[in-house]
Amino acid sequence: MGRSKDIWIEHQHHQAAAVMGMAKREMERNAPSSKRSCSPPQTRGSAVAPAALIPPVKSWTFLDARSESGIKSIPVTYQRSLIVLSIQDVLSPFEPSSFVEESTRKTITLRLNKEWDAAVDCFEACILHEAASRSEEFFGRPLGEEAVREMYKPISKKTGDYPRNMRVKLNTAGPYAARYWAADKTRLDPPGTMAGVSLNVRVSLRALWIGDDAWGVVADCTDLQVVEQGPEECPF
Numbered sequence: 001m002g003r004s005k006d007i008w009i010e011h012q013h014h015q016a017a018a019v020m021g022m023a024k025r026e027m028e029r030n031a032p033s034s035k036r037s038c039s040p041p042q043t044r045g046s047a048v049a050p051a052a053l054i055p056p057v058k059s060w061t062f063l064d065a066r067s068e069s070g071i072k073s074i075p076v077t078y079q080r081s082l083i084v085l086s087i088q089d090v091l092s093p094f095e096p097s098s099f100v101e102e103s104t105r106k107t108i109t110l111r112l113n114k115e116w117d118a119a120v121d122c123f124e125a126c127i128l129h130e131a132a133s134r135s136e137e138f139f140g141r142p143l144g145e146e147a148v149r150e151m152y153k154p155i156s157k158k159t160g161d162y163p164r165n166m167r168v169k170l171n172t173a174g175p176y177a178a179r180y181w182a183a184d185k186t187r188l189d190p191p192g193t194m195a196g197v198s199l200n201v202r203v204s205l206r207a208l209w210i211g212d213d214a215w216g217v218v219a220d221c222t223d224l225q226v227v228e229q230g231p232e233e234c235p236f
Contacts, residue, residue: 054119054205055083057126062134062208072210073218074138083205089113089227090201092194096170104173108194108221110166110201112156117164120156127217128152131208138210153216168203168219181225191229198228 055078063075076083087110096106112120131138131152132145139148158164171177172190180188191197202223209218 054085054123055079057123057130060130070211072138072208074208074210076205076207084222085203085205086200087112087116087203088200090166090199092197092199093165095193095195096172104171104177106170106172107167108170110168110199110203110221112164112166114163117158120164120166124154124156131215138208138215148215151214153214155217155219166203166219168221170221176220176222178221179223181223183225183227185225188226191226193229196229197226200225200227 059078060083061077061080063077065072065074067073090113091111092108093111094109096108098106128145128149132143132148135141135143135148155168156164156166178190180190182188201221204220204222205217206220207218209216
């Protein structure tokens with residue numbers, strides 16, 4: 001895809017995040033009162049996946065699709081909650097970036113430990129299978145698994161023996177702005193640099209985004225706990 005379409009999809013990611021918030025509020029309104037009163041409190045209403053575990057795709061709920069500017073968004077949940085991955089001891093090798101410099105929605109690269117390899121590989125294979133088996137519902141036309149695979153834009157990449165990199169979105173402002181935390185669980189301001197910072201993170205898998213010739217998963221980094229910051233260079 002060209003640069004202009006990447007910018008278009010990046011904008012739609014933000015719209016999908018807003019849709020997910022509306023879907024969550026709708027589920028809360030429709031939940032039986034007994035469930036609302038006895039459910040344990042959870043941060044941002046999410047079910048956290050334990051380390052090295054992504055909830056099985058076959059158990060996800062795909063909510064009603066919304067369309068805008070030619071892109072379809074399909075919010076996803078697991079057991080009536082947001083799907084949140086709790087990932088420990090990752091490295092941010094680079095600064096977050098975006099095609100439009102002033103954009104408040106950036107892409108951050110997270111370098112994962114190898115314990116996540118099997119879980120992510122399984123997730124990628126399962127989401128491809130699910131999309132192919134529901135292609136008429138998702139894409140509006142029958143597609144084979146190979147065609148679905150060619151259109152898919154994965155959120156992670158692993159090359160040879162090098163660590164897997166996961167690329168997710170990071171909101172720097174607005175209602176979905178990422179939160180930063182210290183090791184003692186107190187709030188922090190965003191670090192001056194993110195390059196070389198070791199982190200524990202929470203990544204929310206919010207929705208599928210589907211275009212004419214591409215599709216993928218909306219993945220937002222919602223919380224970052226700073227474990228160790230990289231050395232800062234003296235400006236003099």
